[in-house]
Amino acid sequence: MNILGIHHVSAMTKKAQQNVDFYTTILGMRMVKKTVNQDDPxxxxxxxxxxxGNPGTELTFFEIPQIGQNHNGNHSISTTSLRVPDDEALEYWRDRLTAYEVDHDGIQEAFGRHVLPFRDHEHQRLMLVSDEGEHGVASGTPWEHSKAKREYGITGLGPIHLTVPKVDWLESIIVDVLGFTFIGDYNDQKARTVHVYSVEEGGTGAEIHVHERFDLPPERLGRGGVHHVAFRVADEQELQQWIDLLNQNEVGNSGFVDRHYFKAVYFREPNGILFELATDGPGFATDEDMEHLGESLALPPFLEDKRTQIESILEPIHL
Incomplete structure (x- = not known):
């Protein structure tokens, strides 16, 4: 039983079309699945x-039209990193973000790597991280039809930043149960210590960066905020073993959940952050041809008989 790295991050948006425009046009990512929230279609x-849409490359968004702005704070997934191939790619992205008038902080250094923090149109906290000289969990491959230069393209999810009041509470889950290892720390731009934990093959696709803060109110989730982070497990059999382990450690959890494209279990660590364990398969080609991923509304089988009703509610999205 091993956590293989980061699987996906799920965040919040107010307007799907604006979200699509930012992430496909400006960031050049591929929409690999257009579907609905299975708990609220x-x-x-x-x-x-x-x-x-390989595991470890997926950034996802729930659209809630009535949602208010996120109020950043404690007990939160506070930054989502996106991997790029090397330092030269960061220079390309700095210029591209500037050209599109995207708010960014310029190229910086964090934990011995070059990074480029920025915000999307809803103030989602993001960071590009260079994989130059990196070894560890393999990255993905940018789409050949990306609207950004493919050789500099985003290749997956990098370190996930958590902000919590109690690092030892977090360690009781990520170290004692999930098997992460503390590998060092560094200072952020305001000289505050950030603790780094890694799992399995390590590298940018398998790290959690933890900011311990005592001076912040709890985050109020809204657009521009992150709902949960998921970590990779190999298959359904191993997922069941993880559920057994969570139960043995008296970690409250959702039990087995079938998301059609992967199987999952959800639970909260003691600071209140929502975690998910998700299987690598079966993947997004389950119900669509690989060449046409994300072009049509995909529904899991249990919602297919409600397609007409669901489509009548959703505002069409144009790629």
């Missing part, structure tokens, strides 16, 4: 990733 669930 009245809202879109949009998946962006590499050329086929």
């Amino acid at each position: 009245s809202m879109y669930h949009l998946f962006y990733g590499d050329e086929v």
Whole structure:
């Protein structure tokens, strides 16, 4: 039983079309699945990733039209990193973000790597991280039809940043149960210590960066905020073993959940952040041809008989 790295991150947006425009046009990611929130089919669930939506490359969004702005704070997934091939790619992205008038902080250094923090149109906290000289969990491959230069394209999810009041509480889950290892720390731009944890093959696709803060109110989730982070497990058999382990450690959880494109279990660590364990398969080509991923509204089998009703509620999205 091993956590293989980061699987996906799911965030919040107010307007699906604006979200699509930012992540496909400006960031050049591929929409690999246009579907709905399976727990509330009245809202879109949009998946962006590499050329086929490989595990570890997926950034997803729930659309909630009435949602207010996120109020950043503690007990939160506070930054989502996106991997790029090397330092030269960061220079390309700095210029591209500037040209599109995207708010960014310029190229910086964090944990011995070059990074480029920026915000999307809803103030979603994002960071490009260079994979130059990196070894560890393999990255994905940018889509050949990307609107950004493919040789500099986003190749997957990088380190996930958490902000919590109690690092030892978090360690009781990520270290004692999930098997992450503390590998070092560094100072952020304001000289505050950030603790780094890694799992399995390590590298940018398998790290959690933890900011311990005592001076922040709890985050109020809204557009521009992150709902949960998922970590990779190999298959359904191993997922069941993880559920057994969570139960043995008295970690409250959802039990087995079939998301059609992957199987999952959800639970909260003691600071209140929502975690998910998700299988690598079966993947997004389950119900669509690989060449046409994300072009049509895809529904899991249990919602297919409600397609007409669902489509009548959703506002069409143009790629």
